[in-house]
Structures are given as structure tokens and as C-alpha cells.
Amino acid sequence: MRSTGRKRAAIRRGTPLPWNGEHPAACRVRSHRRTRRRAAAGARWRRGPGLDHAVRASAGGTRHRGAPVHVDRQGPAATGRGAHPPGAGPVDRIRGRRGPPATGAGLRQCGVRARGVDGGARDRPHAGLAAAPSRLRPRAGERRWASEFSDSLADRRVLLLGFGGVGKAVAARLAPFEVDLTVVASRSRVEDGMPVHGVDELLDLLPHAEIVIVTLPGGDATRRIIDDSALSALPDGALVVNVGRGELIDTSALVDHLRRGRIRAALDVTDPEPLPAEHPLWELPGLLITPHVGGASSAMRPRTVRLIRAQIERMRAGEPPLNVVYES
Structure with missing residues (x-):
């Protein structure tokens, strides 16, 4: 027979107790009731498996207890990457599906981005898109082991268009591949030790690029920045990788260049999105699509x-939130 102390610890964790025949659901119900009592008393949770615990760490909030939460990461088209509209503070964007949203007394309203969230989750596969098209070959039905010489990502001349959070994460993941990297952003500067060219130099730089990786946000300033003239400036066989927004590339021009076999492309985003089943992009050669x-x-x-917890702790300490897009 197990000790009473171990039983109590197991109940606190919501672990089933097969040795005394108690149903697992009863353990979870008891654990949930204890969680709600502690949340009502303003207890700060430093551990927990999900976003609900992170939100409850914000003492003084009026969040409805027991409501599941989700993070609204959509923003206006002008910013394109998780910026939230005026009138919504950083805590207000963490919303329960039931009950009133949390509000913090004396907080200035501002919009924030979820920068840092996508970096680890997205950019490993995105950097891989740059290498995949040169190594993927149709082998359906052949069932044979055939070695094949292919181009490597190493020593390729890569033009990275965009040097924000995603762009920097992609650059960091390209570094071990020993690429010849050129960075282009909205304005020329030196950032994080990297020389950055202004977007006004783009057409002059494209003829020297073997791979173009687009990580820009959407909006009027960047819509169709890769148009027919930009695609025509690329050398034959160049690869275009879009991991920003679908509207950054003129789809009609891209279809034309792919159909002629002049360039290749790897797209994690498209315009329109989702891509209709009858769209010509599905049937074009030299194209890899991830949805x-x-x-x-x-x-x-x-x-x-981690980001939500960091934002809550900064607000509790009277510090400004991270990744601010605007304030009001």
C-alpha cells in the first residue's frame, strides 16, 4: 500500500490512482477544483502546462475563472504580422471564450507582436525550403535506389528580403550552411553586425542572387514587391522562397516564369490563400508548396x-511590454 503523502501528491498532479480503484476523472475534477480555488485567491502560478496558467499569473485581472484562453495573433493588413488594432491592450488580447476579458488597472493601451514565438517554430522548415527543391525528385513507382548529383545550399548566393524577427531567425539558420548572404530591408543600415541594403537597391542585387528568401510583412508598402520586373531580373534557374505573405509576389507573373521553366519556387504562403484546387500553381513544374x-x-x-509570461511579468513590474507596434 502506498503512503498517504504520495497519494495526496498524486491527487494534486491529477494522476490516476489505480491502487485504490478511484476513477481517473475524479482525480482530475479534484485537481481542477483546487486550481480554481487558488486562482480565486490570487495565487501566482509559476508552473503549468498551458496558457491558462500563464494568464492566471496576472494578479488583479478580472478574467473569468475556468475559461479556456486563446491568443489572437491576427492584425491589420497594414502591419501583416500579429499587430493588434487600437483599443486593445496587451492583456485584452488574451481572451477567454467565456466571461469578460482581463483588464489591468492603469495600463496604457498598445499593440504588440508575437515576435519570438514563430522564430523557433517556423524558421527551421523555412530555411529548409531553400534546399529542398534541388534535392526532391519524383520517384513514384520506380522503387529503385538511385544516387544523384544535386546542388548544395552551401556556397549559394542567397538574397534575404526582410530583416525583422523572422528574417533574423532565417539568417541564423542559414549561417551553418556557409551561404553567401545578402540582406535587403526597408532602409540601408548595419544591424547585428550585418550590412543591410535598402529596398531601393533590390533590382540591382537580384541578378546576382541564386536564391531569394522573402520574409517581409504584408501591407501596401510591400504588396507585389516581387513583380514581373523583379522575377525577370533573376538569373535562369534561380529559386524564390516566400515565407512572408502571399501578396508579396505577383502570382500571375510567378505562374508565367514557372510555366516557362525559367525559375523555381518554394511557397509557404500564396495569393490567394488558401490556394483553390483549380489554381494553376498546383500543376506547375519546379514548385514546392506547403500550406x-x-x-x-x-x-x-x-x-x-514564455512570451505571455514575460509580458505579464513586465507589466506587473511597471515595464513596457516587448515587441510594441504602437501605443495610444
């Missing part, structure tokens, strides 16, 4: 929880 699922991995949730 905007770079962040759908086990890496997303823990990074989301």
Missing part, C-alpha cells in the same frame, strides 16, 4: 507561453 503550416509544430506552444 502555411510552418508554425504548426511542438515548438510553438512553449514559446507562446
